[in-house]
Amino acid sequence: MYPYIANTPKDEKEMLKRIGVESIDELFADIPKDLRLNRELDLKTAMTEAEVTRHMNELGKKNCTNEYVSFVGGGVYDRHIPSVVDHVISRSEFYTAYTPYQPEISQGTLQVIFEYQSLITNLTGLDVSNASLYDGASALAEAAFLAVDKTRNKEIIVPDNIHPNTMRVVETYLRFKNIDLVVIPTSEKGTFKKTALEEKISKNTAGVIVQNPNFYGLVEDEIEEIVKLTHENKALLIMSVDPITLGVLKSPGEYGADIAVGDGQSLGNGLNYGGPYLGFMAATNKLIRKMPGRIAGQTVDKDGKRGFVLTLQTREQHIRRGKATSNICTNQALNALAASVYLVALGKKGIQEVANQSAQKAHYLYQQILEKTDFKPVFDHPFFMEFAIQSDRSATDVKSELLKEGFLGGIELEQCNAKFKNGLLVAVTEKRTKEEMDQFVQVLEGLK
């Protein structure tokens, strides 16, 4: 009758009697009647195993998997994942492991975290990395907390060209800590406007956020000046970056940023229908004590053999508690492992190759679109591997025409900002072929 619940109706009765109530419903007496469901849940009757298999298969068929060619980006990219990544992360030692509550007994898990951290510090050019966070958006919000905690100021300045979804997450996180989020306008070119920062920055500023490449795919060209201005005001500079682009672009460390964050999906993680991904965070040494999450370290045991420890445990659970910068208790271990295997498999040259190929292919597609179709660029500024175009037709129309031909067309910019009428944000990764791009252009040509 109750295959998975140990308590029989008789047990239930005895328990209720012991605590002096008549029914389970009585336990919810504190909840006002009008807030209760007051009926049974609308659940289907039990299915047999064969029926469940058939049902799940039908649900599964609704997913589109490989039949569409993706030109969608906006922080999450359809990249080639070497098969070694899945091979390693599918090992049950990693796949089934839970967060190391007794950390030093899980040497393999700690080593993975340590190596992941080492790779992230290499990539970002900063001193320390934590064990990873939920995703890029919450990592940026956590970086804002870190800046507030370090500077004791309560104001974060952000340009309106970061990812709009990320902006929403940051707004939500900051609102409940009474931190002011000052959004500054971007330039006509779509880039960070230094003069807008000059107007707003003051000694009350805790941190300044720069996303590079920004949401429109454009490469920011005034980062040095922004870093200088931020530091003159004793605020921290937070860079939100795409890890793949760091194979080519100057790293946050080289720019003099204090904190670097981003989404690590691009590093060996699938699209996963929106998650799970991982957020990464790296910072300068002087912020190590205030970093959210945990940090693994390498040491030697009493016999001098290499071993790993949790050098800084999740701060809110131990010692710091209410004084911790963040309440994040976890990390995205399996996703971080995928990122590590990916980075190691590709190596320094491989990452450069992925970044270069993506950029070259994106520029090829961009040129073809401008030459052969009515589409015009939305911005006149160098981009990396993602660009915005527009025409007389609505982006919704354009996307549905592309979908008919098997293409996921991109992101409708108008939904993010009404001023970019009919704007379509198109991303190109190293995975796209010349044929795919030429066909994509043909569909756009056909729209004339």
Next chain:
Amino acid sequence: MSERYYTKKHEWVLVDGKEATIGISDYAQDQLGDIVFIELPDVDDEFEKEEDFGVVESVKAASDLYMPISGKVIEVNEDLEDAPELVNEDALSNWMIKVEVTSPDEVEELLTEAEYKDFIEEE
């Protein structure tokens, strides 16, 4: 240099003209246990009396440091960054910050050494 004054939050302060040196009491370091990290403010930071200016982290807990008097930080004991255990060894000579006092009258409100001894005996 004048007498050493204390607060009920277990900080001590030595006032010398416009300059005050601040640390934590021997009783405080003993209660905290092994200190593993001390977070101190930056030079030029300004604090009101009773405002928290840093955190002492021991193997047991993290505790805020409160200003005995209002002032602007003029010097931070950087030795404590790498060797926070110095405070366990000698809490009275290993000071944390030096400040420029902004309201010298506030000293009147602090506990004398004898008053502080009585206070911790009651605790």
